[in-house]
Amino acid sequence: MRFTLNGKVVNVRAHPMKRLLDVLREDCHLTGTKEGCGEGECGACTVLVNGAAVTSCLVPVGQVRGARVTTIEGLKRHRALQEAFVSEGGAQCGICTPGMIMTASTLGPSPSLDEIRSALAGNLCRCTGYGGIYRAVQRAGKKKHGGRL
Numbered sequence: 155m156r157f158t159l160n161g162k163v164v165n166v167r168a169h170p171m172k173r174l175l176d177v178l179r180e181d182c183h184l185t186g187t188k189e190g191c192g193e194g195e196c197g198a199c200t201v202l203v204n205g206a207a208v209t210s211c212l213v214p215v216g217q218v219r220g221a222r223v224t225t226i227e228g229l230k231r232h233r234a235l236q237e238a239f240v241s242e243g244g245a246q247c248g249i250c251t252p253g254m255i256m257t258a259s260t261l262g263p264s265p266s267l268d269e270i271r272s273a274l275a276g277n278l279c280r281c282t283g284y285g286g287i288y289r290a291v292q293r294a295g296k297k298k299h300g301g302r303l
């Protein structure tokens with residue numbers, strides 16, 4: 155199965171029905187993508203496929219043949235987001251964090267609180283109460299655009 159993973163072409167030997175989540179973690183050794191529910195409900199396994207956020211526990215790897223897949227390991231240009239999650243206390247146990255950041259990376263510049271809430275509605279967090287997560291995404295957006303923090 156050939157696809158582009160974090161900017162590099164990879165050729166993975168896996169059954170086309172194997173979950174993309176498992177291919178990433180087991181075959182590609184990229185364990186930043188987490189499994190929460192395994193049923194498409196929690197968003198912990200979110201990655202980008204051709205720039206769109208998808209839950210990789212529901213995607214058979216055969217569906218990404220020829221596509222661009224980005225995981226948290228490949229999200230270098232969104233370093234501000236990762237730093238903001240640390241400084242705003244947006245992560246506690248951390249299981250939801252990669253998925254939160256992947257989804258947040260698809261937001262436009264300087265998103266409003268409503269836009270952030272709406273975008274992250276499919277990403278569940280059992281620890282933080284969401285306040286730190288929303289602040290982190292807002293902070294990263296402001297930082298990216300030179301606003302005051």
Ligand code: FES
Nearest residue numbers: 190191192197211
């Ligand atoms: S593990 Fe995929 S949505 Fe929960």
Ligand code: FES
Nearest residue numbers: 246247279280281
């Ligand atoms: S930090 Fe633990 S689930 Fe979000």
